Amino acid sequence: MRNLRASGLIIYRIVSSEIEYLLLQTSYGHHHWTPPKGHVDPGESDMETALRETEEEAGLKGNHLQIREDFRKELHYEVNQKPKTVIYWPAKLVDPNLAVKLSEEHKDFKWVTLEEACQLVEYADIQSVLRDCEAYLKSS
Ligand SMILES: Nc1ncnc2c1ncn2[C@@H]1O[C@H](COP(=O)(O)OP(=O)(O)OP(=O)(O)OP(=O)(O)OC[C@H]2O[C@@H](n3cnc4c(N)ncnc43)[C@H](O)[C@@H]2O)[C@@H](O)[C@H]1O
Helix, strand or coil: CEEEEEEEEEEEEEEECCCEEEEEEECCCCCCCECCCCCCCCCCCHHHEEEEEEEEHHHCHHHHHEEEECCEEEEEEECCCCEEEEEEEEEEEEECCCCCCCCEEEEEEEEEEEHHHHHHHCCCHHHHHHHHHHHHHHHC
């Protein structure tokens, strides 16, 4: 069975010494919240996809971001009985005031603290990735 593969960026910014994460809410389905991410197209690397999807979904380009490639996490879950892999890297929004521009795929976005993010994302695996990411960012 073909594995679905997606990748994205855990976008964060620093505001008054606090880390805030960018989450997007889908316009479809049950309107779940995730960082910007999407399906890897044929011939694309995981990082190329992560950058393309972040620009398409949030209007943030690679030159707006500092990507932390040394922290990479994979999620594995099933969508419609098919296995799906999602890869994330953290990326700092260099100008914390830069505006997010949504596409039609999402109906809302929020900048939230770790605890608020864990409530919004609802799945234990991405909550765990966010907690590990915060620990990594605070230690480096
Ligand atoms: N129901 C729908 N109605 C209309 N158009 C739709 C649609 N679903 C997808 N689309 C279309 O597909 C495109 C998305 O393509 P992309 O933008 O390229 O890909 P994606 O982010 O990987 O898609 P998706 O939102 O489906 O993925 P996720 O794994 O979060 O989510 C997939 C499922 O997995 C669940 N899920 C998310 N994270 C999970 C996790 N950590 N553990 C377990 N389940 C999880 C989600 O709740 C969700 O049910 C959109 O443009 C949209 O047009």
